[in-house]
Amino acid sequence: MPDERPDDRTARLVRAAQRGDTLAMAELLDVLAPYVGRVCAPIALGQGADAAQEALVAVFKSLRTLKDPAALHGWVRAIAVREAIRTAHRAARTVPADLSALPARGDPQLSADIRDVLDRLSPEHRAVLMLRDVEGLDERTAAALLGVRTGTVKSRLHRARDTFRKAWTS
Amino acid sequence: MNEPWPITDLDPVRRLHALAGGIRGAHVTEAHIDAPFERVWDLLGDLEGAFGQVVPDMERLRVVRRQGERVEALARSRYGMRARLRGVQRPGWCWLQSRFLLLGVAAAPEGPGTRVAFTGGVRLPTHAALIPLGVRREGSRSIQRLTALL
Structure with a gap:
């Protein structure tokens, strides 16, 4: 769908992924991975990749609970921040x-x-x-x-x- | 001042874990292969050749359409079942699904070698779920076959 707006495309992917379409999940991953990496890296530092992976696992595990695809961005951000803080603490890197x-x-x-x-x-x-x-x-x-x-x-x-x-x- | 905040990018193996984590019944089999990424991906990226030898139960796979990273292929299992797989393939990443099948392969350089990961199995249509039968065994077989080909 070449003329599709990015927000419309993301909403379409969320709905398809919620229906169990793993191709839509994979496309959504391509959309979300760079953003989640940007959120997690400044918080988890050396564990940034671990945190981003954990955050994305949490995102895809609970994607069906997201009622409004338009809220995806903020919802993912909250999960990514939570996972990044948790990962940083778990790694006992806190100084x-x-x-x-x-x-x-x-x-x-x-x-x-x-x-x-x-x-x-x-x-x-x-x-x-x-x-x-x-x-x-x-x-x-x-x-x-x-x-x-x-x-x-x-x-x-x-x-x-x-x-x-x-x-x-x- | 343009502040260079740290960023992180997930390699394909980590991405495979992230996706499989959201698919009930999926299992990721992961291993370090003692061969450079280019050599490993020469095999895994060859959908009509070595890929079918590595993925268990795949007798033949024929690419019928390719547009950029998007791929459509016809697959036939050793037991005669056919599937029309659709998905994405790029260096280090292959994710294909049909109505009843899911195949995910990822690879990333790891030192002088390569880390590879496999997931997949029989899908439950309309659910992000696999029938959890033999998913671990098939992943291990894929690693064994890949190592033997190298």
């Missing part, structure tokens, strides 16, 4: 969020490796940053997605995002 150790503004290390900055944050901090800076969510939406109060997201941002951005925008 204390010692933000005083962040490189100073203008430090050439920053331009060398954003991973090093993310590495110093907890998975929850990384999730908040990613949701704000990559996904462009407001605090209320990010809080709902993470299952915490808006105030918690604000304080996490205060501790993580501001320092992060100060370090990055010189």
Whole structure:
């Protein structure tokens, strides 16, 4: 269907996949895998591929429960964030969020490796940053997605995002 | 400033796991093959040749249509059953289904060798499900046959 709009195509694939069409599932996987990888990698870091795989397994296991195909994007995002945080914790990669150790503004290390900055944050901090800076969510939406109060997201941002951005925008 | 946020891309073997995870009764058989990816995929990507020798119960497979990555093929099993398979094939990935059959093959470089994964079986129409009979045994046979061909 060459003239089909991307949203219409995705909705069609979701409905077909929900009916058990595994070809539609495979096409949907091609659509979702890059997005899930972008969500999972900043949170799970070295376990990004594990997290993305687990997230996609969870997506396809529960796809039949998705009532509105138009809600796919947000639904997948919530699953991916949850799996990425879980995977990061399970891998015991969590380090204390010692933000005083962040490189100073203008430090050439920053331009060398954003991973090093993310590495110093907890998975929850990384999730908040990613949701704000990559996904462009407001605090209320990010809080709902993470299952915490808006105030918690604000304080996490205060501790993580501001320092992060100060370090990055010189 | 354009911030280079980390991204990750799932290789075909991981993608196969993700899809099979959503198909009830599906089992993924995975193995490391001590041969480079190009050599392995030369065999697995040859639908009308080696592919049929690797996949159990497949006597013959004939591609009747190909458009980009999309493939349509007629398959005949050793027991005489026929199937019209439709799906997608590209380097490292082959996913084919008919009304009653599902065949999934993935491969990705792993060091100097290759990681391969197989899934598939008899489909339950209108469900993302396979009849869980012999799915593990057939996956193991595929690995054995592939290794023997190499």
